[in-house]
Amino acid sequence: MDTNTFLHYVRQVIDHHASWQSQWESFESDETLGLDKSEFDGVLKSFFERLEENYPFFHPAYVGQMVKSPHPVAMLGYLAAQLINPNNHALEGGPATARMEKNCVEAYAKLFGFEKPLGHLTGGGTLANLEALWVSRQLHPDKAIGVCENAHYTHSRWTKILNIPTVTIPMTDKGRMDLEALEDLLKSESIGTLVATLGTTALGAVDPLHKLIDLKSTYGFRIHVDGAYGGHFATLANHPEYQDRLKAFKLISKADSIVVDPHKHGLQPYGCGCILYNDASVGRFYAHESPYTYFSSPELHLGEISLECSRPGAAAAGLWLTLQCFPLEESRGFGPILQKTLQAARQFAESLRQSTHFHLYVEPDLDIVTYFPKASSTQDISNATMALYRAAMEEESPLYLVTVKVPSYTLAKQHHDIVINSEHTTLLRSCLMKPEHLDFSTTLVPQLEAIYTSLPDESLSIGLST
Ligand SMILES: *Cc1c(COP(=O)(O)O)cnc(C)c1O
Secondary structure, three states: OOHHHHHHHHHHHHHHHHHOOOOOOOOOHHHHHHHHHHHHHHHHHHHHHHHHOOOOOHHHHHHHOOOOOHHHHHHHHHHHOOOOOOEEHHHHHHHHHHHHHHHHHHHHHHOOOOOEEEEEEEEOHHHHHHHHHHHHHHHHHOOOEEOOOOOHHHHHHHHHHOOOEEEEEOOOOOEEEEEHHHHHHHHHHHHHEEEEEOOOOOOOOEHHHHHHHHHHHHHHHEEEEOOOOOHHHHHHHHOOOOOOOOOHHHHHHOOOOEEEOOOOOEEEEOOOOEEEEEEHHHHHHHOOOOOOOOOOOOOOHHHHHHOOOOOOHHHHHHHHHHHHHEEEOOOHHHHHHHHHHHHHHHHHHHHHHHHHHHHHHOOOOOOEEEEOOOOEOOOOOOOOHHHHHHHHOOHHHHHHOEEEEEHHHHHHHHOOOOEEOOEEEEEEEEEEEOOOOHHHHHHHHHHHHHHHHOHHHHHHHHHHHO
């Protein structure tokens, strides 16, 4: 959306807000809330200067962390509701956005094939995962939670806080859950809930959920899917070209709960995660009394099924408006967007395989690509990675990269000539999560090679201390 169109709609949102307000008798805003215009102009100027210190997340040249600018539609929905400031804790906090939240949750439940769902939005994936692990403990107080080494750190952190015994499951060289190791552990350990990640934070690796479902029936554990990053790829699970690569996403309906982050691949600003349960009866664990709220209606108040109290109705409004324009479907909305990010990753991976100066680390399952400059030892690789990361930002056409630390032995398995002289190796990691990355991915490797070959020799050996 170009600036003029965006302005047109921002004006419409603000005009609509003013006309909504005008239903009530007008009153003067209190003088204590007044602003000296010239003073504010100065404050705003220095505020803008401070904001300069940011990376261009909106631009395809930002090929780093899992972040992009929200869609303008999300911002318009967010702004419109934020001007009112509804609180989705209880219906009396703002029924309109609470209903929008319920609609959004229904849309995700439909995508994942949950027939009797219970769920709500959260501040993010961390809170959403907390709720899922807490429900797991309530259901199986005497059993452990199985967490793979590849899982987001939040899981082992929450199980410690919740005081739930944890069984750590090893991962394979490709960063996926190691099924053989899991089966061995299942024979000796009592696992109540297993966490499967569809799209790990480090590599975008997808745990083989389709195989875990078989083990689930043999060993009788529950499965919680962490799809904070990858959940939206379920829109392509039946696409002829991607169904094989995304087969784990086909069986999400057989899992017991899932977390998805609309603020990662769902085009939303931060502050929007989602937890969904496949069995609405777990709502009983949330039961509590609140002397201040829930008086307005016998209809379900979202605060009755959420651990957080106040939550922004605006987050639900932004997501609702987005899902009307970009449905969670294969042929329109999210499907076409995510196809491009998958293709971008595939194309980038292919050019890396053919590169003289870079190695692909693992074949990407989704749209996160990990790679490293060729060097003779793991320490040299880490040094070169850091030098490249810094130099890329200083280019005339800068590239914004980020790094990831992996255990060095995983490199040695594939590249026998690399000397292992450090426990971990720092590699480059690029989340190609914008559809614009598809065109951009064709020139990325030549650009990286040009930067790499122009690095002064000494910068490669300065190491991590600079
Ligand atoms: C990002 C992420 C989280 C944490 O979610 P936040 O929204 O950052 O709180 C958890 N799990 C996975 C797989 C993630 O990618």
